[in-house]
Amino acid sequence: MERTVRAAVLVKPRTIELREFPRPAIGPDAALLRIEACGICGSDYEQYEGATPPHEDYTPYPVIPGHEPLGLIEEIGARARQRWGVREGDRVAVRSGYGCGRCAACGRFETRACRSRGGTYGYTDVSKPPQLWGGYAEHMYLCPHSVLKKMDPQIPAGVAVMFNPLAAGLSWAGTVPATGPDDRVVILGAGQRGLCCVIAARAAGARQIVITGLSRDSHKLALARELGADVTINAETEDVVARVREATGGGAEVVVDTTPYAPQSLGHAVAIAVRKGRIVVAGLKGQRPARELPVDDMIYKELTIRGVLSMPVDDTFRAVDLIESGRHPLEKLHTHAFPIEQAEDAIHALAGAVPGLNPVHIAIVPGAPPVSLGGQAG
Missing domain, CATH: 3.90.180.10 (Medium-chain alcohol dehydrogenases, catalytic domain)
Known part of the structure; x- marks a missing residue:
């Protein structure tokens, strides 16, 4: 020993x-x-x-x-x-x-x-x-x-x-916004947790899933489609808000922001969300302020905005069960x-x-x- x-x-x-x-x-x-x-x-x-x-x-x-x-x-x-x-x-x-x-x-x-x-x-x-x-x-x-x-x-x-990023996805794109079959879900950011949010939104029965990424994320966006995303958007070459509205027919009921160091994404989330929409903010911004946050739109749309840092224990246990089921190609x-x-x-x-x-x-x-x-x- x-x-x-x-x-x-x-x-x-x-x-x-x-x-x-x-x-x-x-x-x-x-x-x-x-x-x-x-x-x-x-x-x-x-x-x-x-x-x-x-x-x-x-x-x-x-x-x-x-x-x-x-x-x-x-x-x-x-x-x-x-x-x-x-x-x-x-x-x-x-x-x-x-x-x-x-x-x-x-x-x-x-x-x-x-x-x-x-x-x-x-x-x-x-x-x-x-x-x-x-x-x-x-x-x-x-x-x-x-x-x-x-x-x-x-x-x-x-x-x-x-188990940890998958539990985060199950919580942020499923449990917290109470995603259901009538919901269009937009995920900002194609990192490991953004991709796990795709899995979670699909498991929750979302009717449409859109995910954004950068030019260097092309392999991640391709993987997102394999995991269940319907639409992928390059945030560097496309107008995110316009493209989301076009793809979804007006916006999304659920927006999950996983982007790090990108305070401008909060403005995108508010613009993308439909009336009574739910926004989940998970991407830390490195203490950078969101200087152009459209507060009036938040009020007029009656949006629910929730910050998340961790996830409930139930979602951790669900993540373990999901991994053991082998239903998703997590090895990729x-x-x-x-x-x-x-x-x-x-x-x-x-x-x-x-x-x-x-x-x-x-x-x-x-x-x-x-x-x-x-x-x-x-």
């Missing part, structure tokens, strides 16, 4: 170091997870850049990033085994947040509503014992109030780890696996800053072969 654990530590903005930590002792209420894969999303990039605004999840550096972990239970305490219903060797998906374990919100597994919540994996200071609080590592500590979901170990790790979304040693490269790749790489979904996978930065691999 190894006495130390390697992890990638974000010591300050734009600086990641590989460090070793002592393997922690596991008490009766906790567990140690051997990381199989940890997904990367846009918030990892914002955290890396130092653009995460102060809020209840904010933690000063240094931290071990990674809030989308998938792994195998390597060691578990007796009470934790009974509480979670898992044992050594089981594969589990881990939700990002952990709470106090005593309040009504924690009883519903909704740790984001916990008033004294413990924190978030990937955003917890490494000075807090036992230090292993993030998924960019060989192992991660599971505190007593973690929320886990057992998963089929036969599913490739790169597919199984997509997972494109790259980076070893821990290349965590910084993985973040750059997700941001589109590595020439020759056109990723959709990226994961940190301990022990994965190195990714050549001269062309696609993974």
Whole structure:
């Protein structure tokens, strides 16, 4: 048994170091997870850049990033085994947040509503014992109030780890706007979560699905059609509002904005939405203000606008079930696996800053072969 654990530590903005930590002792209420894969999303990039605004999840550096972990239970305490219903060797998906374990919100597994919540994996200071609080590592500590979901170990790790973006899609394009068969749905942004929103909108029975992307997203827009999108729009070469209105016959009942660092997309969403429409805002804007937001249109149209950061536990569990069903070609979304040693490269790749790489979904996978930065691999 190894006495130390390697992890990638974000010591300050734009600086990641590989460090070793002592393997922690596991008490009766906790567990140690051997990381199989940890997904990367846009918030990892914002955290890396130092653009995460102060809020209840904010933690000063240094931290071990990674809030989308998938792994195998390597060691578990007796009470934790009974509480979670898992044992050594089981594969589990881990939700990002952990709470106090005593309040009504924690009883519903909704740790984001916990008033004294413990924190978030990937955003917890490494000075807090036992230090292993993030998924960019060989192992991660599971505190007593973690929320886990057992998963089929036969599913490739790169597919199984997509439980988090898929849960986001199910929530943002399905549960939150209460999408139904009469709804036209427009998804702004063709990243991993935008594509998962296509899956969710189709599962909800939407009568039409439109998705936008950039010129560099041509492969993602093609994949969106395969996943169920009816119309794809290049936001760089086409007038998004005019094209959506033309394609939908006037607008959409549901608009989901997943675009990062693009505050102008909020204006597009308001213009696209029909009267009584529902707008879900999920794409962080890097603290950039939306200076030309048409407030009067929001009022006259009586729009409902909802910001989302996470997703309900039910949608996480639904995502796991959907992955296990094999109904969707999720293997086409997972494109790259980076070893821990290349965590910084993985973040750059997700941001589109590595020439020759056109990723959709990226994961940190301990022990994965190195990714050549001269062309696609993974």
